């Protein structure tokens with residue numbers, strides 16, 4: 558069943574068209590990744606879906622057309638965005654308790670979530686003294702506090718070190734296993750390949766590609782490569798096609814191979830192939 562449907566959604570700021578006739582379907586219970594370079598329009602889509610921006614076209618969430626997002630509906634979604642929306646001088650505890658009260662969530666649930674995200678021992682720290690990773694975890698805590706069925710995560714791991722990123726990925730997967738639909742944006746293709754059931758690539762306000770990350774990588778067969786490290790320390794990269802057979806057999810005949818491996822196309826290469834540009 559579809560959790561979100563977008564039909565011909567467009568958005569302009571003044572004369573500038575930022576999104577052009579976006580059509581998307583996000584299934585209930587999946588992790589969906591919206592990928593694209595800076596300025597592609599990812600945050601604009603999240604803001605439209607979460608009722609923060611007007612738009613042309615139509616959006617359905619849970620089979621209901623979203624023209625006016627009611628307060629009751631807003632309680633069914635969670636959001637973690639770059640602008641954290643916390644009071645910087647207040648503590649983790651005071652901030653979360655305030656949001657909990659607004660959503661009718663118990664203090665026990667605040668304690669449970671803080672423990673789950675390893676923030677309980679830091680609960681008295683002011684927001685302005687937190688590291689980037691702690692702020693991301695806190696933002697995530699706030700998004701899941703009221704146990705929503707749909708969560709928007711806008712670049713949840715941006716700027717995090719690999720360990721903190723892995724922790725957050727585990728939390729996202731855990732939440733998804735419990736049935737929560739996750740809509741995340743990222744420019745990190747590796748993250749998308751690891752986490753997402755489906756991805757859409759957004760470029761200059763258009764969806765240029767949609768699919769399951771692994772299926773897309775198989776589909777772009779001609780981007781597969783063979784990498785050979787020779788005994789005399791040369792690195793040879795060949796496309797994984799029949800045309801490379803001659804070169805490969807030459808190296809083999811010379812008995813000059815130290816290591817050899819083949820690799821599938823990745824989303825970064827596919828994006829470059831489709832748009833003619835990189836992601837950063």
Ligand SMILES: Nc1ncnc2c1ncn2[C@@H]1O[C@H](COP(=O)(O)OP(=O)(O)OP(=O)(O)O)[C@@H](O)[C@H]1O
Pocket residue numbers: 570575593594595596597598599600601602744
């Ligand atoms: N309120 C606004 N007024 C005018 N232009 C805006 C507004 N919000 C976004 N834009 C413009 O819309 C375009 C898309 O912005 P958006 O933040 O959606 O991109 P993004 O893909 O999320 O980028 P990033 O990865 O850098 O966050 C950008 O050119 C941005 O400057």
